[in-house]
Amino acid sequence: MSRETIEVPITGKIISVEVKVGDAVKEGDVICILESMKMENPILAAVSGTVVEIGVKAEQVVKPGEKIAVIEY
Amino acid sequence: MDVFIDALNSLGQGFLNLTWQSGIMISIGCLLLYLGIGRKIEPLLLIPIGFGVVLGNLPLANLAAQDEGGVINLLYNTGILTEIFPVLLFVGLGAMIDFGPLLANPIVLIFGAAGQFGIFITLLLALGLGFAKQEAVSIAVIGACDGPTAIYVASKFARDLLPAVSIAAYSYMALVPIIQPPIMRAMTTKKERAILMPPGEKHVSQRVKILFPIIAGILTILIAPMGAPLMGMLMLGNLLKESGVVSRLVDVSENTIANTVTLLLGLCIGASMLGGNFLKWDTILVFLLGFIAIFMDTVTGMLLGKLIKVISKGKINPLLGAAGTSAFPMSARVVQKEGQKANPRSFLLWHAIGANAGGQIGSVMAASVMLAVMSGLGIGPLGG
């Protein structure tokens, strides 16, 4: 099985995490909401699969490159 | 007894003087209030404007912007006709805008020029439809996608069109997320929209951030001095923020000043929308032309986007072209959304904000050039 790691694209704050470990996600599903530059931006699943790891929680301040989630597909 | 009846008479006068035009305008005001409160569309603007329309159209209330000596007339004369309100808003705008992405990746600044082309196409169309030069310029500036700039130019040249122009400018700004996406999709293939750009933020030195508003302000004002009030205040606001030593002034600029001015500006604009100057064919034309202006801004922005995509050998996503309008930050957000829709890995926001900030500078520049040409040709305000 391959793994896809979703990373933080831009400095900001996680507003909410929409999935939990073990959830099945489809490509394009919202993983979490990241607030940056005064805007709320959804971070999407790049592949369809199962969430095996989540690296962030709500209210956390994040920097580019940090791990948001890992999806196994 | 007669005295008593006379006294009562004067109380009912409002009803007797109510005309059908003011009735319609009051209904329009209430509709704006409903949109602002009930539907939560731009409430910060629509509530003051809507209530301004209601107040301004109530007979004998002396609250229309044009009623000599009335309270709103005083605000209108001192704030709008002198251009103080739009200019003050620019300080707030400058304090809110982040030139960081633009400074890190200056090539996106060019998009800010392409996003202004709609202004000039609309100018030609308005002239073709028989509008006077001053009116055509005021209508065209709706394409700057920028309320304060539109109010600044219209209050200088065509006061009769001011209400229509400012309402159109603000409505289309709010409608950017609806107007732009279909054009962006029609003009690109999914493959183009899916182009990934490294989302990474590049940092720039704080010195660059501080020097940019100073030097860019000096340079642009030397090129087009007529636009100095707008550009100067925009750069001042930004310098306050980037200097990092006057957080109190930044706070005042982006909150207190911007909010106070928005309230008074909205009220005055609303109260200047009267049956006589708003319920006419020209108003519909202004809205129509304003739409074309924003439509063409997007089209030309996208065309440049595609050109730059080719020049950069496919490294730059053409969607960024649409962020060249100065609807800040709506256009950037639209670009981010469309990119993500085409490719869930895509994150264009950082770059789009840069192009969008470029659009802000571009629209002020375009307006400044128009003002300069007008003064060069010796064309003054319409009707005194």
Place this chain on the structure above:
Amino acid sequence: MDWSFGLTMTAAGMAVTFITLYLLTLLIRLLNKLFPFKNEEEKKSKT
């Protein structure tokens, strides 16, 4: 209609806007050369 007015405005407007913004990109490049970002407080840039 007054074509010469409209066309003058369009040509001047687009030309000056483009040239000014281009000058600004040069200015930014110059500023970035003179004052490169030196990870002033933290070393974080990975890419």
